[in-house]
Amino acid sequence: MSAATSPSERRVSARIGAISESATLAVDAKAKALKAAGRPVIGFGAGEPDFPTPGYIVDAAIEACRNPKYHRYTPAGGLPELKAAIVAKTLRDSGYEVDASQVLVTNGGKQAIYEAFAAILDPGDEVIVPAPYWTTYPESIRLAGGVPVEVVADETTGYRVSVEQLEAARTERTKVVLFVSPSNPTGAVYSEAETEAIGRWAVEHGLWVMTDEIYEHLVYGGAAAASLPAVVPELRDKCIVVNGVAKTYAMTGWRVGWIIGPKDIVKAATNLQSHATSNVNNVAQAAALAALSGPLDAVAEMGSAFDRRRKTIVRMLNEIDGVLCPEPEGAFYVYPSVKGLLGKEIRGKRPADSVELAALILDEAEVAVVPGEAFGTPGYLRLSYALGDDDLVEGVSRLQKLLGEARD
Template sequence: MLSDKAKQITPSPTLSINAKAKELKNQGINVISFSQGEPDFNTPDHIKKAAITAIEDNFTRYTPASGMIELKQAISEKFLRDNDLSYDPNQIIISNGAKHALLNVMTAILNIGDEVLIPTPYWVSYPELVKLVDGCPVPVKASASNNFKVTPEDLKKYLSSKTRAIIINTPTNPTGQIYSQKELEKIGEFALNNGLYIISDEVYEYMSYNGQQHISIASLSEELKQQTVVLNGVSKSYAMTGWRIGYSAAPKELAHGMSAIQSHGTSNPSSISQKGALAAIRGPQNCVNEMVAQLDERRKFMYERLSQIPGFQALEPVGSFYLFASVRELIGKSLDEKIIRDSHDFAELLLDKESVTVVPGNGFGSPDHIRMTFAMPIEEISLGLDRIEEFITKFKLAA
């Protein structure tokens, strides 16, 4: 019998859609997937070579539980170079992906019943990670008119005596937006005034477009830095999702607690992957710039094309590699006696009729939206949008 904790974790709303897509692919059907959450690029060669060298040099034993010191030093240098942040290596924890870093933070700061304010739409794992450590996720509805970015006024509505932290994700998943310095300053002031931790998820930091610039909220003042945990990783920026290396930087006492938690939970992340991450962070960065340039080209193409298809209200992404679109106009309509109640119904019907997958917004706390990635070749984006346009035409005729 499952524990009460296991029972309260919500399964991914895309499981059934992904299972159906896999079944169609096994039947030889060409499925166009806008649902993947990773770059379609290969890990750069210099990073792969560093890992191969690590194996050949027998660098295959335990490292310190919170990560090897050389990688921590490289990350410390990266924070100073890119984010104007100064962290000692002992304030940095290397984890098995950024999701693991998030779990470390939640475990270290939350007691039973403590609340975490989570701007909605949110990445699907935020509320589940809070629940895993017996905390209470509190969704904070962000306004579409403000490009789904929360304000102190939004947060204040959900503040209680149990509120412990705020999660800020910029650039954002799923909406592809970036918080400006002024917006972050206001949120920071709110957090300081109410004694709240800020958990700043910055894994998409290099993926910004239209002249937008990522700013780490921890860099705005020393006072804010002392109440912020910065989360990042190499998965998105260097196309290293399967390598499972994330990292966090925190005030010393909190970093010590997180390190102790990790030492018993998993011990160190893969020694070989850490060597790859070291090569990524200290090596040439042109691979990142080239990837972002290609993503920007795809972003423009997808946004312009989708904006022309009836039934969608697309929000222009300026960060990450996702486009967030409303399908509200189609909810309540039907096709072949199938009524569209929410974006999950829309996604299932789109897969059935046109062999195209999108991520329904239900898991993001926004059931009338879908998320689509543009981390795929333009040719595939074009073909997928052709199918969506054909689908919408049939859909509206039957409405």
Template sequence: MNEQRRLSARIAAIAESATLKVDAKAKALQAEGRPVISYAAGEPDFATPAHIVEAALEAVRDPRNHRYTPAAGLPDLREAVAAKTLRDSGLEVGANQVVVTNGGKQAVYQAFQVLLDEGDEVLVPTPYWTTYPEAIKLAGGRQVDVFAGSDQGYLVTVDQLEAARTDRTKVLLFVSPSNPTGAVHSAEQVREIGEWALEHGIWVVSDEIYQNLTYADDEGGTPPRAVSIVEAVPGLADRTILVNGVAKTYAMTGWRVGWMVGPVDVIKGAANLQSHLTSNVSNISQRAAIAALTGPQEPVEEMRRAFDRRRRLIVAELSKIDGMSVPVPRGAFYVYPDVTGLLGRDWDGATPTTSLELADLMLEKAEVAAVPGEAFGPSGFLRFSYALGDEALLEGVQRLQRLFG
């Protein structure tokens, strides 16, 4: 057999997750004893709150959880997700409109699988999370990038979306707060985009994984809500899939619990797919997720305040570097500076011309890892996650200040 045919063309075309790749490289260097500080992983550094862990320990001891359960999720968790969706997204749904997935990535994958046929176009506001393109391609869809740069706060407009729309456009991907930029659309902007999608009969896949991580302009102020597109435009509910999970809000990335919420027929299709793909999510993790959604929320607020403090620190310190333009993120836990002002200049004997080359230079010369903009769209940007300890966060930026000083 020809060696080039060992893998199917579909699988051979999948790109490795750039964020995980950079994080793995940083961890490998750390294992070798190098003092690398990594801003690569989108993962809270906090422990999962204790009451959630206790719920999991109780679940381990319960024989009911040692068996198969419904592929679409435990009934109690689907009810808890429905309640959260009403509370935070302003949409009343039944438990039969929820599928519990193995993390948010599976929810994203299944959302595009159930909506797209070969050649259907998906409008993707850019910069975008690195997994979206692969999920769209695997479903046979065609990604259409709609780029919003730092000059507009990484917020795409209706005029830009309309200019990209064709008769093949079926889905709009909407993400607010955004990974990688931390940008958050205002309630009015969300309403305008939602009304445009409704007018043109376009489906919306709305990734709300960071909806509980938003920040006020004034330190200590009340954070604004991340307004859901189905709350802003209720008429879109029949053409929208909401994607969410416990990973970011509750520091549960390793527990692998996400979900998708949508119209009954779409969710039924996703449940059928999941019944052949993975069956049920770990019952232990599901029980922990129930405790997360229905238990005390004070630990969530404590983590959010810590992220806000770190956000202010990293924006202030990165802004001291001549050549970095740093829009202030309003959500998630990322900052996404425009670094074009650092390119084409000599730095300790090297002259990077792309953000990929700049990221390599930072890792080699300063032992600081960040994800280059090529992972999320155009070159010229870097993503820094500030979901790491305060001391390491400051030390890493100070290394960059010395490198680019």
């Protein structure tokens, strides 16, 4: 080892230095910085509802601020009343019966994902990750010592992987399969039959499943998001469910998520959290309690708006030559293929990949999108339609104008 690479000289650890910046947050930050500088940028980057958090949730937080019991440390694993509400909500929405000892309240979904992987992975354990994937999944796996193994699906299958693909990726080192429905970034929703088939395959091979249900309420056109441990009860002892209030209740900034899993795994993850962050912010937990205990009326209203925007953005994108945009059944993203535009001349440039195309779009149309490279599949763009109707139409209209100029 040379002096330049010795531990005493290395400023950032190799483990942390290998982590990539969140591409979606980076695009959102750049768009906001350009807007602050006076440029009329429209951002399709961040997966964040444009609605305010419902008033009754905010009122609960205000009341919690005044309550001295929330001014102190509380249990690292979450407020008992919130854990009880998560138990009730899980039975109501998923038909999955769990106990409060199986719940850990976390600082948002990202902490839940990392702690779940950290609790079950040893160095070298493999995790099968369907791609396109959300940018955080592989980074959390690597940070926990695991090895992500990608299985790619494309628009021809509605971005859904098959049991055959999963089986082809399985090795003697495989410990976990990641299952996400509805999906970020594609909006894909697995049918109950597809969900059951994947669950039974996991049981057959003794695999763990980590399932992210954060978009469970955001489904459209008759689609339904089936909860894997409810559909395949035999999997419950090797299944970890991640969820949170961020997307359903327009609470991205409140940072409240949770893990549901076997008691020993939840206890291990709770021990980790007790040293990493201790309890989640008490005021945010009180707000989450109000969200989960309250009506779903506001959720339905937001869902109707997302459905309307979904149809609009799909129609407008598919009017662009070289763009193929499947209609998503869930979440609030579209994931169009732009392979038909790569290499074509657009305002004097020939973007060779979707990174270059996204940069061109930002420079020339002042529209921020995220390239497919961030999600493991070059040749695509992700656009969130969780923004106002007027901005959505204006932003895609700019894309139509710019990309309509593409020439061989």
